[in-house]
Amino acid sequence: MTSTVPASLPLTAGGAALQAVFLDMDGTLVDTEGFWWDAEVAVFADLGHRLKEEWRDVVVGGPMARSAGYLIEATGADISLAELSVLLNDKFEERIDRGVPLMPGAERLLAELARHNVPTALVSASHRRIIDRVLDSLGPHRFTLSVAGDEVERTKPHPDPYLLAARGIGAEPVRCAVIEDTATGVASAEAAGCRVVAVPSVAPIQPAAGRIVVQSLEEVDLLFLRTLITSPR
Template sequence: MTHDHSLDWGVLSDMDGTLLDTEGTWMQVVEQFARDHDGADAAGLAAAAEGLDLDRAAFLLRERLALTVTLADIAVDLDRRALAAYASAVTWRPGAPELLRGLVDAAVPLALVTSSPRHWVERFAQSVDLSAFQSTVTADDTVRTKPAPDPYLDGAAALGLPAARCVVLEDSLVGAWSAVSAGCVTVVVGDRAQNLPPGVHHVASLSEVDVPMLRRIAEGVTL
């Protein structure tokens, strides 16, 4: 294992939809919740909930569906539904395990920064190996979650690095704005190429990403 002492940089990665194939399941959970409460635009509500933590999603649904139950009750219901949906094996997104292995072999500091609660991360860790990460920041760990900068600022601090020396891997607009507002160099993964924050990099899949590419991005090289 070698470490590039000439460049102190790290990687902060989102989890759902970026590393793990869970975002679609979450959106299906939100869509079904909306249908169960006579939501007229269940698919639109699901899309609006992409990247949101339980509390923000609960607020969105309560407002849009004009529900009278408490935010806490909605969040508990979403949590129950999501865990049931995740009961089957959770799988990696293409290229994710290979990239993590490369980062570990190169001794690049790694932190997981997610809008999911910690008990979801613990559940997923039963299906996939998340031991590459030196630190994990969940929705339970910050007062303000994505799109606020706090989660990524905390992730950088956990690695002992300034946010500007961290490359973020994200798949949602909510997460991308969180990373950019924290001052991180940001790579958005997936088919989302529209309405991205200025200055972010975009790749179609993590299969296109390797350690040398991330090192160049950290050094300020434009792809």
Template sequence: MTESVPGSLPRAVLWDMDGTLVDTEPYWIDTEFEIAQRHGGTWSHAHALNLVGNDLLESGRYIREHMGIEPSAEQIVEELLDGVVARVEDSVPWRPGARAILEELSAAGTPCALVTMSYQRFVAPILAQLPPETFRVIVTGDIVEFGKPHPEPYLTAAAALGLKPGECLAVEDSNTGAKSAESAGCLVLVVENHVPVLAGERRVFADTLEGIDLGAIWADYHR
């Protein structure tokens, strides 16, 4: 394994899912309000945005506390997943340019990993719409000990690909995810969606994935 040199391409691209590849955040938020109504709790859009990019079990704890409801964090996570899985099975809201760039990377032989805090049963119906082997590695929130913003998810993905994090470009849409990837040692391409993301030493920003040249972004940073 060698470190990347100026002008070279990333050895792999590590993708966040919710808000980055698919715009499922509204699905999560709608389900959160349903849970509040079902259990007699209170919720707000501001609380919902605080959860963007978070580990699911941590989100369950936050929901239990701030909604003021009785179910355990684990039960809340299962109710969340029930709601969003049903919505995704009905329609997957791809972000502009997402599928096209995945196809381009596949054609170029650039390996991709999916690094998401969603659980496998939510990821499965989304992956079913993509060609097999689109992602050589899949890291979900239910297989890591520490979720984002801890670096473990991105460290796990890079190691599974046989690469160092510094050889990989991560693509994220949230502060939580960007912190995870940056802390692991990745360069992070941030495409903001529902929440603003802070600037960082290893963060570069783009408005959209449509027509984007990841190789140029990588080369510009390492120039």
């Protein structure tokens, strides 16, 4: 899959205040945040370094360049950012090829959004090669479009990925609901002007104006998301 964001797509949400739903991938839809940490631990072990568990919260949910760069600096590993990125993506692909488990409630929510013709976008800091492998498992037909971290000049926590998704669908960011599992992703969506549902996966996320924190996607349905858009900030 090479195309990501078409120039514009018609809205099909029946004129509801909610125009689109954007979903993060790792840790939000698929239970893979731990896969990334396992990949990082394995790659650095091969390089002769042991990662500290407390570094996990630092690298979770961030773009590859930030996470990999932090770990190079923290360990002093003799490897370039580009070389490490390739090794991490390779190791992660090996893991997801054995199966990609969905987060609780993800299957039901995706089915409900499709049933009501709500435009959806998969918006991830992961690279395109990784997103496409996961989409093969999830079913690319479930998403109107997808945005990868290596397809924007500035990825999360900057607003660019969510602004690009809104523009591709033809929606106003303020009428888009975003589901994220990390503080980095939440910051990106809120900077874009979207309303956010946070489902923390590894590190806690605090409630804030315009943001709701839930324990699981099992607490989220279409009515919940529509109410999020229509309620005061």
